[in-house]
C-alpha cells in the first residue's frame with residue numbers, strides 16, 4: 001500500500017486554499033496542463049480561490065484544458081442542476097479558460113457508448129490528466145462510481161444509488177427530480193491521472209475518509225483504490241480528519 005500525502009487545514013476555506021496551491025504550482029510549471037475537475041459543495045472554496053488568484057495575476061487559465069468527472073444523465077447543459085452549468089457558474093465563467101478547452105460528459109448523449117469513448121479519447125489526445133481533483137460521497141463514491149463488485153475502468157453510464165440520490169436531492173425540488181443515472185469517468189480513468197488531490201471537509205465525511213484511506217481496498221468503497229495510486233494528496237479540514 002502506498003501512503004497519501006496528508007494535509008490538514010483548520011477550516012474548509014483553508015483546505016480550499018491548500019488545494020488551490022496544488023493547482024497554482026501545476027499551472028505555473030505547465031501552463032497548458034490538463035486538470036480533472038469535480039462538482040459538489042466541497043470544491044466551492046477551491047474554485048473561489050482559483051478565481052481570486054487569476055484576478056490577482058497569480059494564475060492564468062488561458063492554455064489550461066479541463067475534463068470533468070461526471071454529469072447527470074438526461075440533463076441538458078443549461079439545466080439548473082447540470083454539472084456543466086455548475087462548472088460555468090462556479091468557475092469557468094469567471095476565469096480565462098477557453099470554452100473549447102472544457103469538457104463535461106454530455107448528459108443528453110443518445111449514443112452513450114460513442115460519447116463515453118469520445119470522452120476518453122479527448123483526454124488521451126490532450127496527453128492525459130496532470131492533476132485530478134476528487135471529492136468523496138458518503139458511501140465512498142468518486143465521480144459517480146458507486147460501490148459495486150468491481151472497479152469500472154472507463155467512462156460509462158451508472159445507475160445512482162438511493163443514498164447518492166438522497167445526498168444530492170438538496171439541489172433539486174424533490175428526490176423524484178434527481179436523475180436515476182449518470183455518466184462518469186471510470187475508476188481507471190481517475191487512476192490514470194498523474195497526480196490526484198482529494199478534498200474532504202466536514203465531520204460527516206470522517207467515517208468514510210477513514211474507510212477509504214485506512215481500510216481495505218475494495219470496490220465496495222470505490223475511493224479505497226486511491227491507496228494504490230503513487231501520487232495522492234489528501235486534504236482534509238479538521239472536522240473530516242477528526243481531531
Ligand code: GLP
Nearest residue numbers: 038040041042135136137143144
Ligand atoms: C456527487 C459528485 C461527486 C462528489 C460528491 C460529494 O455525487 N458526483 O463528484 O464528490 O457528490 O459532494 P459534496 O462535496 O457536495 O459532498
